[in-house]
Amino acid sequence: MADAAARPAGALPLAALMASLVSQNLGAAVAKSLFPVVGVEGMTALRVGLSALLLLAFWRPWRMPVARRDVANVVVYGAMLGGMNLCIYHAFGRIPIGIATAIETTGPLVVVLAASRRALDVAWVVLALAGLALLLPLTASQPLDPVGLLFAFGAAASWALYIVFGKRVSGLASGQAVSLGMLVAALFAVPIGIAHAGAAMRVPTTLLAGLGVALLSSAVPYSLEMAALRRMPRHVFGILVSATPAVGAACGAVVLGERLTAWQWLAIACIIGASAGGAATARRATVDVAGV
Template identity: 55%
Template sequence: MEGERLTGPPPGALRSPAEAAIPLLFLSAALISQYAGAAFAKTLFPLVGADGVTALRIGLSALFLALIWRPWRARLDRRAIRSVAAYGVMLGAMNFSIYRAMELIPIGIAVAIEVTGPLVVALAGCRRIVDLLWVALAVTGLTILLPIETGPGALDPVGIAWAGAAAGCWALYIVFGKRASVLPAGQAVTWGMLAAALFVAPIGAVNAGAVLLDAEILAIGAAVAVLSSVVPYLLEMLTLRRVSGSVFGLVISGAPAVAALVGFVLLDERLDWTQWTAIGCIVSASAGSTFGGRKETV
């Protein structure tokens, strides 16, 4: 998910179980939308490659968000420019890496490896004994996914490496995103997306060529941008002030499982039981580190 998140519910914001369920449904819908967008993106890989899809997704997302937020209405000082530039470059690199990974390995596995990046950030500096359990679960999941076996069912080691790069980019994205969070959330993510577009669009244009301007490909690219960036971000904006950081993190921790299910339904990506076990370990580690860190309620 792109953009800085404002968490912490105002007192008395939710007064009934039905009201409490609405933001959780919105967050779940945001996850489904994001990975449905990734599934549509995979259909474009044979036509324009992962680099071309990245250029379309980031470029069109930047355009749509700019039209919504019109960030040029507020001037940026030099410090803010440096912050959003670093944030945007890391955002572009993260998307570039994860699409390269998804081109070679199933979506669910790529996302499971990717989320270890923010998991490392969350666990950095922790001193509680229970945190060792989350580390052990994450390491167990990654060990299961490592490309040790060979043969038709083995994962592509290059895809694994790109997913690992995406994890590293996500960790740095969090660090730079905190610096960019001095801006309002809408402005921060829009300027970051524009900076990311300046970084990845030339790479995609060079590698994919003029086919990126084909009307049908542009239409699918627009759908990818809306599903992967615009819809999830808007749904998050509707809910983030109404749920705690712990609850938000707990829902987002399920991203690998959601991605794997979407990949199965839309792309017929079938995972074996060991891969589902690995995803379960990583989801549990992410959820445990998030929910165990703070005692907040919806």
């Protein structure tokens, strides 16, 4: 009887995490469908700006003072969050979502493996590099847009720095770091979006769609991920999150009609394998590698 009760309990965090991955990547696909309306910059501004309002209203970070030593770290953390969103949306606009997401996940992989000194981790790096090599224009049978690839690598670098500086502000009160960080990201992204999209961002239907993207890509995944993390080991969480590129590719296929070649699927599988292997074999995590 105890085992029967434990199975449903163990299934709940798994279901929450999978729902989080689907929600986040579905939000990415919906956002990409809106690029022709408001552009990449406008869509980034809507997602980040509306997410900031939702998080500020929920967490009310002004209730607790921020120490002077934490201010600079919060600013960098928020700037990396804004840069990551802007880069990945530019990548989405030029290459399939699954491929862009696969490249982006190499950022957390580098951070996790950088904290380890074991020979086995070299194998995960080689596997990730093999996957990336299959995506490069020089080796791919159907070359991808090189600018899109550069933006995806920019998103990976931003995610890695986001993790590093996120760890530095993790001691702040619950929700304070992410809400203030998103506010900084909004101050960075919204003016750029307004400059590029202008009045198109104020159309009610566009605002409503932007709110849907903010909920799907930020508010809902954050809540589900926190629920999952409370009930499963961190390394298991990391292994499951490594499936993000595959979920992204599936959402891109269903919502946008994106189709990948066999070589591109192989590349994604290599990167997923490297991420899952790194999460499974890394020593006790010293950073949080959850996505945004």
